[in-house]
Amino acid sequence: MSGISDTEFNLIQIERAADDLRRGLPVLIQGLSDDGEDPTPLLVMAAEHANSETLALFDEIASDSFLMLTNNRAAALKVAGEDWPVVRIERPDWMDGGDIVALADPTLDLATPLKGPFRRINHVADDRDVAAVKLAKLARLLPAVVAAEITANVDGLFEDYGLSVAVADDVLSADMSQATMLRQVVSARVPLAGAEDTRLIAFRPLGGGVEHIAIMIGDPPRSEPVLVRVHSECFTGDLLGSLKCDCGEQLRGAIKAISEAGGGIVLYLAQEGRGIGLISKLKAYALQDQGYDTVDSNTRLGFEVDERIFAPAAEMLGQLGIGTVRLMTNNPDKVEGLKSFGVQVSERVAHSFPTNPHNEQYLATKKSRTGHVL
Numbered sequence: 001m002s003g004i005s006d007t008e009f010n011l012i013q014i015e016r017a018a019d020d021l022r023r024g025l026p027v028l029i030q031g032l033s034d035d036g037e038d039p040t041p042l043l044v045m046a047a048e049h050a051n052s053e054t055l056a057l058f059d060e061i062a063s064d065s066f067l068m069l070t071n072n073r074a075a076a077l078k079v080a081g082e083d084w085p086v087v088r089i090e091r092p093d094w095m096d097g098g099d100i101v102a103l104a105d106p107t108l109d110l111a112t113p114l115k116g117p118f119r120r121i122n123h124v125a126d127d128r129d130v131a132a133v134k135l136a137k138l139a140r141l142l143p144a145v146v147a148a149e150i151t152a153n154v155d156g157l158f159e160d161y162g163l164s165v166a167v168a169d170d171v172l173s174a175d176m177s178q179a180t181m182l183r184q185v186v187s188a189r190v191p192l193a194g195a196e197d198t199r200l201i202a203f204r205p206l207g208g209g210v211e212h213i214a215i216m217i218g219d220p221p222r223s224e225p226v227l228v229r230v231h232s233e234c235f236t237g238d239l240l241g242s243l244k245c246d247c248g249e250q251l252r253g254a255i256k257a258i259s260e261a262g263g264g265i266v267l268y269l270a271q272e273g274r275g276i277g278l279i280s281k282l283k284a285y286a287l288q289d290q291g292y293d294t295v296d297s298n299t300r301l302g303f304e305v306d307e308r309i310f311a312p313a314a315e316m317l318g319q320l321g322i323g324t325v326r327l328m329t330n331n332p333d334k335v336e337g338l339k340s341f342g343v344q345v346s347e348r349v350a351h352s353f354p355t356n357p358h359n360e361q362y363l364a365t366k367k368s369r370t371g372h373v374l
Helices: 006-022 052-061 071-076 097-104 127-138 154-161 168-172 174-180 235-239 247-260 278-289 294-300 311-319 332-340 360-369
Strands: 027-030 042-046 066-070 086-090 144-149 164-167 182-189 198-205 212-217 226-232 264-269 324-328 344-349
Touching: 006 027, 006 042, 006 127, 006 164, 006 168, 006 174, 027 127, 027 168, 042 052, 042 127, 052 097, 052 144, 066 071, 066 097, 066 127, 071 086, 071 294, 086 127, 097 144, 127 144, 127 168, 164 168, 168 174, 174 182, 174 198, 174 311, 182 311, 198 311, 212 247, 212 311, 226 247, 235 247, 247 264, 247 324, 264 311, 278 294, 294 360, 324 332, 332 344
Parallel strands: 027 164, 226 264, 226 324, 324 344
Antiparallel strands: 027 042, 042 144, 066 086, 066 144, 182 198, 198 212, 212 264
């Protein structure tokens, strides 16, 4: 496409494909084999959008479909693979849209206790499989899809159905590509309570996608380590004041502490729910109501314990001229995450707040299972 780079074009294609998945439409995943030949494309559709209408369209295009889940979700269903990241499951004739949704969504486990038994297909996950589930994550959906190998004329499918297409390698590298293509799009003064000398600087990937915000408090000198908080957005905690987490307190506390220290930055990253998205986070909350902790809730949904990467934070700091930081966090993994992308962390600054009856277990799980220093 004229006027944009190949990487930017690839990101646009991925955004289109992810949008189609969110609408319940099928998309094509293409890959490259070791010898450089195009393997059979995969037609995929988000499992949580399965119903009679969407399945009818899918089955009109392809036959011999199956299901793909992450190994975490497959383990919960007793069909885990041999340490495969993605597992293929047979789609029997009796399985309708409601059954497929229940397979993908563990919040329905109590309402549908007699699911299965399911049969795993003996197939070692390839890049197409992993990319298909990754695309569902990028679409902020549960990581489960209906899939089929496509042997029909792909060009004809484009003409007949207008399918979006994404290349597996591009999907798998999308997070890093978006991070390296972040650009500042606006900077505006926004006085905050207790930090009136504040600017918000918005960053957006060139190929589209979600924006991240740098909350610049004062004008910290770049010649010495800058006090920084890397904060993942939390709609429930930051905006609504939820008592289930400590996110709102951490955000407001960081702004206050940075202002009192004379300046610094809060990087507000669009990584809701440790990167799984708001709706999936609410599903995790529903599982916590059933007795699962935050770690098991995420993995039962099919996600990793933490889906975030810190490449966007490193890129933003670099563009702001900041190479060394004093990092406000109780998460050692966040320190190592920034270091892995070239940020020098001179000090970890403790940043914790008292518990309440609603978040005691949440914070205890952080300490015992994810290594937070609390």
